[in-house]
Amino acid sequence: MSSNFSRFSELGRKIVGVGRNYREHAAELGNPVPKEPLLFMKPASSYISEGSPIKIPRGYDSLHHEIELGVVIGKGGADIKESQAMDHIAGYVLALDMTNRAYQNIAKKQGLPWELAKGFDTSCPVSAFIPKSSIPNPHQLNIWCKVNGELKQTGNTEDMIFSIPYLLSYISQYFTLEPYDLILTGTPAGVGPVKSGDSIQGGLSDIVKISFNVQTK
Secondary structure, X not given: OOOOHHHHHHHOOOXXXXXXXXXXXXXXXXXXXXXXOEEEEEOHHHEEEOOOOEEEOOOOOOEXXXXXXXXXXXXXXXXXXXXXXXXXXXXXXXXXXXXXXHHHHHHHHHOOOOHHHHOOXXXXXXOOOEEHHHOOOOOOOEEEEEEOOEXXXXXXHHHEOOOHHHHHHHHOOOOOEOOOXXXXXXXXXXXXXXXXXXXEEEEEOOOEEEEEEEEEO
């Protein structure tokens, strides 16, 4: 397995997002709990790291924060068995899945794709890479998000509807997973809007924290 995983955002070819993977988040947006994972994609051009701002595209008037645990793929594969899925993980990141909620709501009603809601430039802020050895159990992690110091989201990865091994197995039935790919595993309840001038902070247990400023593009 390569040792360049700290450069996952430079070397990764795709970001696969999982929607509605926490029951309370599905409920807060009036969505049913899914019977199978709801997948969407972000381009690699949506990555930013700390020090770079989240830029609100022109015409976006309802940008929401969604804090998530990200899984970095270490060993590629297709049709990965759930029992072997953890062997394909190199490590983890803390990520934000920035979302144009107004457009997403329109897209859902009209059956349109979510790319304009989810895949715009700077829509995937990420922490530094966290080696797998630093997180023995990714299903027992506290995750939180603050806006301007005010707590907005808090949850625990044990509340995921679909576990990480299940997600990797399911996703790899349709998309071959490659080294450096990122899987966003869903967000807990409490998502909400941000505006230019806001500061978003996030944390993953006592392992990592992130901070990103928001500005108009």
